[in-house]
Amino acid sequence: MAEGKKLLRALAGETQAIPPIWMMRQAGRYLPEYRATRAQAGDFLSLCYNPDLAAEVTLQPIRRYGFDAAILFADILLIPDALGADLWFVTGEGPRLSTITSEADFGKLKGKDDIHDHLAPVYETLRILSRELPSETALIGFAGAPWTVATYMIAGRGTPDQGPAHALREGNTALFEALLDRLTEATIEYLSCQVEAGAETLKLFDSWAGSLKGEAFTKYALEPTKRIIAELKSRHPGVPIIAFPREAGEAYVGFAKATGADCVALDNSVSPEWGAENVQVDGCVQGNLASSHMVTGGQALVDETRHIVEAFSKGPHIFNLGHGITPDADPDNVSLMIETVRGG
Numbered sequence: 001m002a003e004g005k006k007l008l009r010a011l012a013g014e015t016q017a018i019p020p021i022w023m024m025r026q027a028g029r030y031l032p033e034y035r036a037t038r039a040q041a042g043d044f045l046s047l048c049y050n051p052d053l054a055a056e057v058t059l060q061p062i063r064r065y066g067f068d069a070a071i072l073f074a075d076i077l078l079i080p081d082a083l084g085a086d087l088w089f090v091t092g093e094g095p096r097l098s099t100i101t102s103e104a105d106f107g108k109l110k111g112k113d114d115i116h117d118h119l120a121p122v123y124e125t126l127r128i129l130s131r132e133l134p135s136e137t138a139l140i141g142f143a144g145a146p147w148t149v150a151t152y153m154i155a156g157r158g159t160p161d162q163g164p165a166h167a168l169r170e171g172n173t174a175l176f177e178a179l180l181d182r183l184t185e186a187t188i189e190y191l192s193c194q195v196e197a198g199a200e201t202l203k204l205f206d207s208w209a210g211s212l213k214g215e216a217f218t219k220y221a222l223e224p225t226k227r228i229i230a231e232l233k234s235r236h237p238g239v240p241i242i243a244f245p246r247e248a249g250e251a252y253v254g255f256a257k258a259t260g261a262d263c264v265a266l267d268n269s270v271s272p273e274w275g276a277e278n279v280q281v282d283g284c285v286q287g288n289l290a291s292s293h294m295v296t297g298g299q300a301l302v303d304e305t306r307h308i309v310e311a312f313s314k315g316p317h318i319f320n321l322g323h324g325i326t327p328d329a330d331p332d333n334v335s336l337m338i339e340t341v342r343g344g
């Protein structure tokens with residue numbers, strides 16, 4: 001048996017009989033202990049910026065389930081907050097930000113090196129976690145990919161079709177590209193500090209990559225990811241990086257090679273057989289159980305979990321959901337998924 005943490009071994013390309021497992025949004029509202037700590041913090045952002053409580057909620061799902069990895073508790077929208085955009089969360093609705101639609105709005109943003117005072121609590125959370133995690137549990141740092149973060153900054157909120165961001169991309173390409181550049185550069189600095197604070201691997205969430213097509217996908221999803229990965233690998237040789245260009249479809253093919261990512265996370269709109277044949281050929285893949293199974297459970301959960309493990313069994317694989325677990329999920333279904341992956 002090879003040495004080291006299961007998650008890092010998968011990222012290094014090792015095929016394992018039982019894949020490592022963790023879950024997007026594993027620290028979240030489906031857990032009563034998360035809801036209690038969040039109430040103690042007051043609100044979601046106060047929780048993100050409180051290192052002791054953020055470390056506590058990161059550890060909760062590790063204690064309860066023994067996942068192979070812990071993901072830093074934070075949010076992809078802390079970067080716009082650190083750059084000086086206003087950010088708040090409306091309960092039951094989601095994030096709200098000041099919008100960026102003009103050169104004047106963009107001109108108010110801070111520079112890439114002026115984010116660290118604001119983000120210092122996040123680095124402290126990572127330092128606490130690297131001391132407190134069990135020795136077999138890998139620590140994942142993360143950021144949003146520039147395009148996805150830009151969609152929220154431009155619209156000032158989540159949007160079903162990323163319409164405002166596409167409108168700026170077409171209507172004022174220079175401003176749109178300046179924003180993407182600023183985000184790319186700030187993300188490099190942010191993730192580099194996360195590695196220095198103890199993150200052992202990094203994940204880039206490009207949740208809205210699927211709404212970019214063709215050349216726009218290459219320019220605004222693939223290229224910024226490639227640039228971030230190249231710079232991080234030159235500063236921190238050997239740090240493995242997971243890319244998640246969600247709903248990229250056919251554009252998942254070759255994404256690892258083109259960007260230098262060590263692992264590509266797949267959403268559940270592609271079948272595991274397709275993923276094995278077209279994406280896992282290039283290296284490690286992560287995914288891709290539909291998060292709805294965490295609500296519905298039962299034999300369908302067991303069957304689909306086995307199906308995914310089997311389909312990816314010929315190469316390096318990290319078991320995960322295709323997207324974050326939802327607040328209405330049943331914690332017992334998470335146990336059933338883990339038992340199925342580990343126990344057959």
Ligand SMILES: Cc1c2[nH]c(c1CCC(=O)O)Cc1[nH]c(c(CCC(=O)O)c1C)Cc1[nH]c(c(CCC(=O)O)c1C)Cc1[nH]c(c(C)c1CCC(=O)O)C2
Pocket residue numbers: 023024025026027028029038044071072073074075076077093094095142158205207324
């Ligand atoms: C788009 C995006 C965001 N945040 C994130 C993404 C990319 C992944 C994805 O597509 O889901 C990523 C994220 N958000 C959160 C994490 C922490 C780590 C983890 O457990 O995965 C991570 C990695 C905590 C969170 N981020 C948020 C919560 C819920 C906040 C609460 O406790 O009320 C958590 C646990 C809030 C959030 N944050 C964001 C939105 C749109 C919302 C509101 C929607 C919602 O409530 O689920 C932005």
